[in-house]
Amino acid sequence: MIFSKQSTMDILGRVLIPKELREPAGFRAKDKVGAMINITDQTVTFYKSPDGEYDLDSLHRVVVPKAAWEAWRWSHRDKFNVTLQPGKTIQLSMAETYEPKCVFCSKQEETLTYRDQGICNDCLSVISPGHREG
């Protein structure tokens, strides 16, 4: 039995709840779910509730509360651990922060993002105006 899987958040702040976790938790498409935000652990726990604020869409995605990802700077490119918890709840926590990679040399250090693409300082200095090939 699988208790934890990785998932990503899409650009609209939705996370897919993998089948292996939602089945034992009894989460189904169109179910209402509530969300508990744990500030110290930086986790969000979803639980089935008829008066929950959120719902699972037809593709089993749930919107991550905006307050959570704003507070912790979660972004749609981060990877999340989705974990089945006792009491049939599903917990979301960050697995990996997205690190921009240089589009030219794949370096991750000293890389900044411009128009959704990473570029490192070395490559940037080469293509910058004023650079002369030596």
Ligand SMILES: [Zn+2]
């Ligand atoms: Zn580079």
